[in-house]
Amino acid sequence: MNISEKLKRIIELQSEKFDWKLNSLNDGANENQVAEIDKLIGEKIPTELTDLYLANNGESGDERSCFLGHRFIPIDEMAKQIQFGLSLVKPAERILKNPDKSNELLSKIVEFYFAKAPKKGLFKKSWYKIEFSCGLGSYGGPYLYKSGNTDDKSRETIDIDDYKKLSLLVKDLHELEKDSYNWDELEFVMYSDKKYEVKRTDYNFNEEIPFTSTPVGAIKKMYFNPQWIPVFSDHGGNYIGIDLDPDTNGVKGQVIIFGRDEEDMFVLSNSITDFFDLIISKIVDESVDFKQELHLHEIFKNMIKDEK
Template sequence: MNIITKFQEIIAIQQNNVEASSGILNPPVSDSEIQKIENLLQESLPTEIKALYSFANGQNDDGNGIFFGDNFCRADEIIQQLEFSRSLIKPETKIIANPEQSEQLIRQIVDFYVGKAPKHKLFGLQKSWYKIAFECGPNRFGGPYIYASENTTGKERKILEIDWEELDNVSEIVKKLHELEQPAYKWDELNFVVYSNGKYEVERSAYDFDNQISFTSTPENAIQKKYFHYKWLPIFSDGGGNYLGIDLDPDAKGKKGQVINFGRDEEDMFVLAQSLDDLFDKILVRTAQG
């Protein structure tokens, strides 16, 4: 049996044993979509994957996932996930490509928060606060925290209340700055400290999930211990950011083309089979045994 026939048998087994209806297979993938995927992978797709997607470009969104509850990924979903994986790659040398434009946007962010702080008394001679600290990124904000004096501790600091609608205005500025600096710097978050004397500090920081999360590989050293990798090709999805897919860049003791689990909630990764064809064989043997 070829991989398409095996896949059809697996789908039939599920349909015969599960009352809930499953999604319907889509028509074959287009050549342009295959090319986009290969461009993101920087290599050709494995033969078995090309064969599978020449049969069907994933499934539609009606009903349950056709692979034991998991969805068969469409090409556009694969492309979106690979683009996300590539977005996590940080440049070795980080630079601010347009310092003047960046500084203008940063100044606008600072001015917004200073404008929300308590006004100084006696024509500015008596300071009402010492500093404001806050974090911001394209999709999140932290704080702002206001420190009354240089001796104010983290427990003593207070939240500076800002209306959510007003926060939308500064959010657009942060997004502009992020878009401006992304190609050459790729930060995820800005950490600001603004002082009452007009000075400020800003630190650009990036998430480091690969080292912050304790990933495991079974067998050991078969799978690279990463959050996501642009060489991990998603094939089946639980719909929540977790996948079964093809590993095209295994660790020292792994095999290229092995099937692995990975995703947002997958800290413990396993080699499930040496190839997708091998995985289908294992499933068919197991189901035949009952």
């Protein structure tokens, strides 16, 4: 059986063994769509994966997802996830290509917050500084410090009920600086005379989350890698896919579990062909209960551990 026939066999076995009604496979992707994936990752995807998508470009329908409850994702969705991984990559040298335009947008962000602050005047309370942060869809603070002696426990929070204007400014600034800087968040200190300081910062998921790899050293400990090619989705931001950038003890093309909720990235097989063969055998001999009330990733992890 070729790779497409093996996937179809897995689908047939689910219908026979579990009496599941499953989504239908789509018609195949075209070679241009596959070439776009190659262009995104900077190399050709494995032949077996190309063959799989040229035969069937994911699935569609309102029944149960075709791969044991996981969705076989179309190639355009695959591209979006790879682009997300690429968006996390930071430039080697970080510069501001258009500092005048950047400063103009930064000043507008400061003006937005200044307008929300208590007004200084004879009958109004004065303040010393306001600290706030903002990113694409994320906002921290703003925190008001009445004097230079005010500490974090005594600071006050300013209520802001409409971030629409601010979100557009932050988006414009991020787009302007994305290629040359690609920050994740801006941290501001704004003083009552409108002078301000700003720091461009990054979310360091790779250090903040205690990632592990099973086996040890097989998968790089990262939040997302643009060379992890998602193939099957659990509908919640977690994937089974192909790893084209393994760690020192891994194999290029290995099938791995990764995603938003996966802190222990896990190798399922050295290739997608071998992985499909394993699934077929486990359904046929009924040695694994794929209907148990566990996330499929946990079922697979237990299955691989039992193999050893």
